[in-house]
Amino acid sequence: GVTAAGALSFALYFFLREDGELFWFKILGFLGPLVLTFAVIGFVGLLREARGAARRTAAVLGAVLLVLMVNAGAAREISETYEYATAALLELDAWDEHLPAGASVRIDVQPTGYQLWTWYMLDDRPVSASAPLVGFFPHPPVGLTGDFALVEAWAQPPPDAAGQAVLRNAGYAMYPLRPNGALDVSSQELVWPYTKINPNEGL
Secondary structure, three states, rough: OOOHHHHHHHHHHHOOOOOHHHHHHHHHHHHHHHHHHHHHHHHHHHHHHHOOHHHHHHHHHHHHHHHHHHHHHHHHHHHOOOOOHHHHOOOOOHHHHOOOOOEEHHHHHOOOHHHHHHHOOOOOOOOOEOOOOOOOEEOOOOOOOOOOOOEEEEOOEEEEEEEOOOEOOOOOOEEEOOOOOOOOOEEEOEEOOOOOOOEEEEE
């Protein structure tokens, strides 16, 4: 009971804070199985202590209802949850072998969680991002050029592309870039501009 109350308190704390969604979701994710365990133990106790057919039947029906609710909730969640690290995304890890040694990549992928995975898959070479996902995780330097650019497969080629894509799969395409006069700031080190955390104001 104390553990559940503490978890709910922390979940509420993060729920009320800006950008705390990930943390309250994780807390509730760990709390859920604990609450279900309490419920199962409670129903087992009712079954053991039930006196009379009516009470025993009510306890059995309650247990069946709990199973049906858990099954319905899990089915709904699974139907609305999609593959995050897709096969096309994981394939980027092998693209490094097809690019010249030391070549830099400007990531032109939209600033979502998928962008985080793209530079993670390309961690063996210097990268930058034209529009990095900021404010939550470290990110590549903001860059305007590079030797290559990575875009979503459905997107238009970059304006400074030097020809057709040299690598392509169902999700992404890699284009060579022509020099545009900008400084290539690509790096294997990530940018984390925050130097302190204020618990009252966030990062």
